[in-house]
Amino acid sequence: MPTVRDASFDFFRTQGMTTIFGNPGSTELPMLADFPGDFRFVLGLHEAVVVGMADGFAQASGRTALANLHTAPGVGNAMGAIFNAQANHTPLLVTAGQQTRAQMTLQANLTNRDAIRMPHPLVKWSYEPPRAQDVPLALAHGAHLASLPPQGPVFVSLPMDDWYAEVDEGDTREAIGRTVTGRAVADPEAVKGLAKRLDAAANPVFIAGPDIDASGGWDAAVALAERQRLPVWATPAPGGGKLGFPEGHPNFRGVLPPAIGPVGQTLEGHDLILVAGSSVFPYYPYIPGPLLPEGAKLVAITSDPDEAARAPMGDAIVADVKLTLEALLEAVPESLRPVPEPNPGPSEIPAEDPLNSSTVHSALGEVFPEDGIVVLESPSSTLALRNQLRLSRPGSYYFSAGGGLGFGLPAAVGVQLAQPDRPVVCVIGEGSVQYAVSAFWSAVAYDVPVTFLVLRNSEYAILKWFAEVEAVQGAPGLDLPALDVAAVAAGYGVAAQRVDGRDALHQALTDALAADGPQLVEVKVAPGMALA
Numbered sequence: 001m002p003t004v005r006d007a008s009f010d011f012f013r014t015q016g017m018t019t020i021f022g023n024p025g026s027t028e029l030p031m032l033a034d035f036p037g038d039f040r041f042v043l044g045l046h047e048a049v050v051v052g053m054a055d056g057f058a059q060a061s062g063r064t065a066l067a068n069l070h071t072a073p074g075v076g077n078a079m080g081a082i083f084n085a086q087a088n089h090t091p092l093l094v095t096a097g098q099q100t101r102a103q104m105t106l107q108a109n110l111t112n113r114d115a116i117r118m119p120h121p122l123v124k125w126s127y128e129p130p131r132a133q134d135v136p137l138a139l140a141h142g143a144h145l146a147s148l149p150p151q152g153p154v155f156v157s158l159p160m161d162d163w164y165a166e167v168d169e170g171d172t173r174e175a176i177g178r179t180v181t182g183r184a185v186a187d188p189e190a191v192k193g194l195a196k197r198l199d200a201a202a203n204p205v206f207i208a209g210p211d212i213d214a215s216g217g218w219d220a221a222v223a224l225a226e227r228q229r230l231p232v233w234a235t236p237a238p239g240g241g242k243l244g245f246p247e248g249h250p251n252f253r254g255v256l257p258p259a260i261g262p263v264g265q266t267l268e269g270h271d272l273i274l275v276a277g278s279s280v281f282p283y284y285p286y287i288p289g290p291l292l293p294e295g296a297k298l299v300a301i302t303s304d305p306d307e308a309a310r311a312p313m314g315d316a317i318v319a320d321v322k323l324t325l326e327a328l329l330e331a332v333p334e335s336l337r338p339v340p341e342p343n344p345g346p347s348e349i350p351a352e353d354p355l356n357s358s359t360v361h362s363a364l365g366e367v368f369p370e371d372g373i374v375v376l377e378s379p380s381s382t383l384a385l386r387n388q389l390r391l392s393r394p395g396s397y398y399f400s401a402g403g404g405l406g407f408g409l410p411a412a413v414g415v416q417l418a419q420p421d422r423p424v425v426c427v428i429g430e431g432s433v434q435y436a437v438s439a440f441w442s443a444v445a446y447d448v449p450v451t452f453l454v455l456r457n458s459e460y461a462i463l464k465w466f467a468e469v470e471a472v473q474g475a476p477g478l479d480l481p482a483l484d485v486a487a488v489a490a491g492y493g494v495a496a497q498r499v500d501g502r503d504a505l506h507q508a509l510t511d512a513l514a515a516d517g518p519q520l521v522e523v524k525v526a527p528g529m530a531l532a
């Protein structure tokens with residue numbers, strides 16, 4: 001008879017989940033025994049790295065990824081990363097080992113006393129199978145749920161002795177051979193109604209969110225904006241985990257500001273606001289004001305019922321974003337409205353000493369490969385990067401919609417593993433590096449050729465900006481003197497260098513992008529926010 005391990009690995013095979021991210025302990029070793037040759041194990045030296053890599057890998061491969069953690073402390077270490085995966089709508093099957101069933105009740109060392117409750121608010125489903133032979137079915141349940149809309153992480157706790165138990169061959173075959181798909185089309189009446197409203201509007205605007213890219217709706221979004229002559233804004237940066245629209249397109253206006261009042265002001269003059277693939281809206285900080293401009297109506301298309309239900313304004317259609325945009329495209333005529341004024345493109349930044357972060361991103365823009373991918377965690381220069389780089393291909397941008405630091409480094413490694421043929425550049429602040437710093441080790445160990453671009457401003461610049469917004473004076477802990485990220489990365493085996501000035505940066509980035517293996521360029525930048 002097959003064992004739980006045979007059946008579980010067969011299930012992983014049917015789902016294409018043959019890369020396992022993990023950081024094992026004694027309770028996970030039975031799962032990894034006789035590790036099959038057609039699987040790949042990617043070791044992370046901290047659980048934030050394990051889940052961060054799996055998050056990037058799942059997003060960039062478009063399939064559910066598997067992250068295996070070490071019982072309660074491993075799950076504890078991973079909580080921030082699981083929070084990010086939930087906000088990113090990333091399909092993840094997170095598993096963790098558990099004490100042997102015979103010793104759980106007496107709470108032997110490493111027993112996860114309340115395994116189900118521990119990650120509960122951060123996952124779609126949290127479970128510990130009641131019997132060993134239920135493990136394959138529980139893993140299938142979790143993986144299917146993770147991949148159904150809204151996609152997100154799930155958790156299954158696995159007692160360590162379960163892997164050796166035998167399972168019924170027939171039952172297992174039924175359970176692991178199943179296909180579950182969940183891309184729902186919108187009510188045709190709702191689409192027809194929206195098409196009428198859109199075409200009849202005097203000055204409509206389109207807000208593109210991350211789930212356009214996640215659903216494969218990029219071409220439909222572009223075609224709709226062109227047919228209906230819509231100016232397009234990207235959803236505010238904190239929630240924009242992916243791009244929903246090419247930023248070099250003439251209809252593209254920019255990134256919406258992240259607060260209530262400024263969003264309302266930016267959209268002034270529009271009578272219909274069509275949002276796709278985003279919550280309405282990922283606001284922060286709190287700057288009050290009217291939610292919508294006077295007289296404006298809003299309609300959002302989202303695959304997430306919770307996003308639809310919690311929105312403070314507007315109507316919503318819950319359905320697959322791509323399929324709905326395609327249906328809407330079919331239902332609207334070519335508009336007679338004037339074509340939006342063409343987007344002026346990135347602004348010129350004068351070179352200064354030390355460099356402004358906008359200059360860094362303009363230099364990056366000059367050497368950035370056509371098919372390049374950015375993984376971004378540089379809080380004070382997020383907008384500057386979007387303004388200077390103008391990414392225009394799907395699957396080119398990954399940013400933590402959750403805002404928990406520690407996403408950038410490991411996610412870049414996961415994205416590169418999923419997209420080995422596209423160059424990945426991880427743009428990151430020197431403070432953000434520290435949250436999942438051992439991702440450098442995984443990049444070296446698996447020869448993952450990410451180019452890390454570290455902006456060193458010797459402070460938590462974004463928090464100084466927030467202090468101004470919040471009228472907070474005299475807060476301690478906002479300076480970061482004397483961090484040498486290049487030296488730390490070199491300690492992990494990354495080829496790393498520090499540079500000053502635009503020309504040296506340009507050269508260093510050119511060399512790093514042409515080289516094999518992980519490379520790091522650390523550049524000194526001026527303190528403060530960069531917006532241009």
Ligand SMILES: Cc1ncc(C[n+]2csc(CCOP(=O)(O)OP(=O)(O)O)c2C)c(N)n1
Binds near residue numbers: 380
């Ligand atoms: C896990 C976690 N802890 C703390 C924060 C708060 N935080 C947000 S941005 C930031 C500073 C990041 O510094 P750095 O990467 O150097 O970027 P800069 O602000 O200088 O651009 C901090 C500490 C967070 N977002 N996540």
